[in-house]
Amino acid sequence: MKKEEPVEQVPVPQAALAIEALESLGATHVVGLPDNGHAALYELLETHPSIATIPVTREGEAWAIASGLWVGGKRPVLAIQNCGLLESGDGLRGTTMRMRVPLLCFISYRGFDKMSANGIEPSLDVDPEELTREDLDSAALLLEPTLRVWGVPFYRYDSDDDAALVMEAWQQAEREERPVALLMTRGLRAGDVAPRPR
């Protein structure tokens, strides 16, 4: 599934393509707390005719709201930052996981660039010293290990080639009745795709 060329040489993925993928799977809502990585996504969704955005004040709400939307018959998607994931743990556990809600989650990978620049791959064997380094973002170091331990499947979303992951991840979430995460390693830019006419 993944290509080998360095991601730094590939344009930042376009939010417009991600949104087209969300349209294809019939997403009805994007729930989350806007962050730098998802800013372009939320901006484009402001005027979207069929996908509503539900901004929250803290990420734990997003899991509960998305779970309620799903019980109510809708098809929500989550979009939050990695530190928001860490903050929201029990919200994820006690609603989405406990209710076995099939939920596609975009998670911004804040600090991925610093981690990569230092040649570090996230590990379950967390180094306490690394968590304090000024040139590393601890949220990045903890994201994948946390998801792995919590049993949330995840895939890195590095470029426009990964837009296909949106449908694949959603189908996996539906099949396995659990959340599946796409880790936005470089954020999203609005994109060159023609804007939707109003």
Place this chain on the structure above:
Amino acid sequence: MTTAELLEPLARLRTDEIVVTAMSTVRPWGRLSDHDLDFASADSAMGHTADLALGLALAQPDRRVVCLNGDGSMMMTLGTLATIIESGAKNLVLFVIDNGTYEITGNQKVPAAGVVDWAAMAAAAGFWRTYRFDDAAAYAMTIGEILAGEGPVFVQVKVERGNARPISRSQIEEARYLKTSMATWSRQMRATLMEDNS
């Protein structure tokens, strides 16, 4: 006012609303109501009842959603008051059962119990319909008005502390909606709502 004096008038007037219960209202409501659209936010994520109810309200805009939240639970996610307002949901009726304690863990005091003015807090967050009751008769006379008209509605009800114990989900529980897992009940409720909408 007792919990029974809070719930019995609501149960008499309830028709096809979704009712979400939490903490000290879970079992008593389950004794009064055996409805496919009751949802127990129990054995789940503490504090994430109002936001889950919001998700249901957003998914089912033509159906009223009544949330019976505890004061301790509401205190955990105060930001949800703002999230509700921002969402524009007009069909949510949010109760905060103000007994001043975390009843099911042994009645430890909720921070600032007796000082926090919940109805004022909700009004300050943007709820334009707020109610405050400590008298059972006044509440019973007003419940019809509370359930009618455009919301969101916020209702603070001062209730005597009880002796509710931790809630389980098992066959030994009396209430039907506690006899299955959250996952099973969620799926059943989703199927009911989608069938009703078709």
